[in-house]
Amino acid sequence: xxxxxxxxxxxxxxxxxxxxxxxxxxxxxxxxxxxxxxxxxxxxxxxxxxxxxxxxxxxxxxxxxxxxxxxxxxxxxxxxxxxxxxxxxxxxxxxxxxxxxxxxxxxxxxxxxxxxxxxxxxxxxxxxxxxxxxxxxxxxxxxxxxxxxxxxxxxxxxxxxxxxxxxxxxxxxxxxxxxxxxxxxxxxxxxxxxxxxxxxxxxxxxxxxxxxxxxxxxxxxxxxxxxxxxxxxxxxxxxxxxxxxxxxxxxxxxxxxx
Amino acid sequence: xxxxxxxxxxxxxxxxxxxxxxxxxxxxxxxxxxxxxxxxxxxxxxxxxxxxxxxxxxxxxxxxxxxxxxxxxxxxxxxxxxxxxxxxxxxxxxxxxxxxxxxxxxxxxxxxxxxxxxxxxxxxxxxxxxxxxxxxxxxxxxxxxxxxxxxxxxxxxxxxxxxxxxxxxxxxxxxxxxxxxxxxxxxxxxxxxxxxxxxxxxxxxxxxxxxxxxxxxxxxxxxxxxxxxxxxxxxxxxxxxxxxxxxxxxxxxxxxxxxxxxxxxxxxxxxx
Numbered sequence: 001x002x003x004x005x006x007x008x009x010x011x012x013x014x015x016x017x018x019x020x021x022x023x024x025x026x027x028x029x030x031x032x033x034x035x036x037x038x039x040x041x042x043x044x045x046x047x048x049x050x051x052x053x054x055x056x057x058x059x060x061x062x063x064x065x066x067x068x069x070x071x072x073x074x075x076x077x078x079x080x081x082x083x084x085x086x087x088x089x090x091x092x093x094x095x096x097x098x099x100x101x102x103x104x105x106x107x108x109x110x111x112x113x114x115x116x117x118x119x120x121x122x123x124x125x126x127x128x129x130x131x132x133x134x135x136x137x138x139x140x141x142x143x144x145x146x147x148x149x150x151x152x153x154x155x156x157x158x159x160x161x162x163x164x165x166x167x168x169x170x171x172x173x174x175x176x177x178x179x180x181x182x183x184x185x186x187x188x189x190x191x192x193x194x195x196x197x198x199x200x201x202x203x204x205x206x207x208x209x210x211x212x213x214x215x216x217x218x219x220x221x222x223x224x225x226x227x228x229x230x231x232x233x234x235x236x237x238x239x240x241x242x243x244x245x246x247x248x249x250x251x252x253x254x255x256x257x258x
Numbered sequence: 259x260x261x262x263x264x265x266x267x268x269x270x271x272x273x274x275x276x277x278x279x280x281x282x283x284x285x286x287x288x289x290x291x292x293x294x295x296x297x298x299x300x301x302x303x304x305x306x307x308x309x310x311x312x313x314x315x316x317x318x319x320x321x322x323x324x325x326x327x328x329x330x331x332x333x334x335x336x337x338x339x340x341x342x343x344x345x346x347x348x349x350x351x352x353x354x355x356x357x358x359x360x361x362x363x364x365x366x367x368x369x370x371x372x373x374x375x376x377x378x379x380x381x382x383x384x385x386x387x388x389x390x391x392x393x394x395x396x397x398x399x400x401x402x403x404x405x406x407x408x409x410x411x412x413x414x415x416x417x418x419x420x421x422x423x424x425x426x427x428x429x430x431x432x433x434x435x436x437x438x439x440x441x442x443x444x445x446x447x448x449x450x451x452x453x454x455x456x457x458x459x460x461x462x463x464x465x466x467x468x469x470x471x472x473x474x475x476x477x478x479x480x481x482x483x484x485x486x487x488x489x490x491x492x493x494x495x496x497x498x499x500x501x502x503x504x505x506x507x508x509x510x511x512x513x514x515x516x517x518x519x520x521x522x523x524x525x526x527x528x529x530x
Binding site for chain 2: 033034059065066067068069070071073074077099100101105106107108109110111112113114115116117118119120121122123124146147148149150153154156157158
């Protein structure tokens with residue numbers, strides 16, 4: 001994976017590479033709407049790994065579903081979705097996520113769109129990766145104001161799934177489900193442990209020496225830019241253009257022509 | 259049984275003030291032309307159930323003062339950002355919100371479809387959604403041992419409203435793979451559909467269409483409305499009008515801008 005000459009890369013490429021390595025072996029990776037970086041990572045996992053997982057990009061033509069909007073959830077309930085991505089307006093140190101509001105539910109100060117499928121998928125998908133680019137005390141809080149979905153559950157609650165990690169623009173945490181606590185795994189290039197502590201609203205574990213998040217290898221960057229970018233452009237043309245400089249046939253144009 | 263109406267207004271006449279109206283998500287065929295017609299008519303106090311989420315449709319109806327209660331899992335403008343009128347209405351306490359999660363709504367429609375009073379669903383325990391939704395109950399799995407599980411009541415809307423590519427003269431409607439539209443129609447008392455065009459032969463007799471067809475038996479009225487989902491997409495027909503949604507997001511950021519949007523695109527009927 002190591003390249004002889006370190007190459008220039010963008011933050012999005014680093015994050016996608018980190019997520020791709022977290023995905024590991026999988027049979028089916030599902031990615032929610034408006035999630036271009038996780039989508040990049042999922043496609044990269046498919047193109048680079050041995051397991052060749054199915055990748056479902058929700059809200060696009062890139063799914064195999066034929067049973068309507070409910071099939072994703074039924075599929076996950078059957079144990080047929082291995083990896084999913086969730087985020088939150090707030091995420092706390094116990095892995096609780098809030099997609100509803102800041103303040104009191106009856107009189108909120110800020111309203112987010114809503115919980116989407118989180119109050120189900122967080123429980124049933126074995127490997128949920130939390131992804132929140134903005135790493136600040138505003139987003140990573142001591143305690144969320146509304147629990148859309150909890151990070152853990154009592155032992156008698158049927159729960160095969162839950163969080164495995166949290167990735168931000170500054171670092172990677174993994175999650176200890178038994179202790180319901182994050183642990184700092186690595187700090188992205190250009191960031192520091194002190195900075196992570198300063199901008200994180202919750203307590204977390206960390207090793208004595210925190211490694212640097214490895215840069216994407218030259219092979220990985222080639223694969224992302226050459227193979228993944230054109231696929232991604234079918235769903236996220238603007239992102240593919242901005243990050244990878246890829247300008248190709250837009251799906252909308254094709255639709256309009258047909 | 260289903261009939262092809264002479265006008266859109268005639269088809270949507272059964273949708274009255276206070277109606278519980280079920281509508282689909284953005285990518286499944288949203289009846290936007292019909293939604294604009296409801297706004298023009300000045301409909302009030304709708305209980306809108308968006309299965310399982312909504313975008314422009316809910317935001318437009320909220321901004322125009324048509325909604326009393328909103329029941330859904332999320333409202334946003336997707337990649338165009340937050341839904342401004344939804345957000346403002348929640349902060350002002352102008353609508354009653356019943357927050358849900360996507361598979362819960364699917365399960366509630368499926369309960370109604372099967373004619374049973376409730377459906378169980380995993381997850382949810384420990385979520386504040388369960389605290390807010392006093393109509394959702396935790397029971398011990400009668401087939402298990404100390405296994406709590408959530409029961410969700412059947413949801414029976416007065417009317418289901420959506421847009422589809424085709425209907426035939428018997429009111430059979432081609433919905434393709436958007437199967438939740440069938441569930442919506444099964445669950446609702448009445449179903450009203452707008453379509454792009456009328457198909458000349460019977461869809462139920464065509465093996466290529468039949469598996470993706472909602473029988474006219476479940477359909478009250480069909481109106482033909484070209485580009486009836488515009489500016490939202492219709493599967494396999496047309497994509498989203500991104501420039502228009504961006505314009506909406508910009509205008510709807512303020513009440514004055516939203517009023518301009520209504521004047522420009524809703525009260526002035528758009529030439530197709």
